[in-house]
Amino acid sequence: MRPDSSPSLDAGFKKRLVEHGAHLGVDVEIVTKDPQVKGFSVVKRRWVVERTIGWLMHHRRLVRDYETRPDNSASMTTLTMIDNRAKRLTTETTPTWRDD
Incomplete structure (x- = not known):
């Protein structure tokens, strides 16, 4: 940031x-949202959130809520973001369910 x-x-x-x-x-x-605008309006910086959620959904374990403990879920999200950052830095990928 x-x-x-x-x-x-x-x-x-x-x-x-x-x-x-x-x-x-x-x-x-x-x-x-701007109260003056009726109907649909683009919300500032919303695309950043949507992009990040899209990146997270590429990892099978985060597609569904398998975790029963919030700290496990937070750990998996952190590991996923570390994996995404490592891919961008090294241009190498780790195996995922989509690589079959």
Whole structure:
């Protein structure tokens, strides 16, 4: 993340994550739809969230919620993002269920 940017959140996560960010000393920006626009409107930086979720769905274990403990799920998400970053740095891939 660039030093001049703050994390952006969808309006659905407003209360809990803003409080958590304040506890950590992080300024959190809530991204909301412009009330003047009727119908569909593009929400700023929403594509970043959608892209990241798409990357996570390439890993079989994260497609379904197999984990019963939240810390296991968080660990698998972290490992997946490490794998994605390693692929981008080395241009090598690790075997996934799509490589069959």
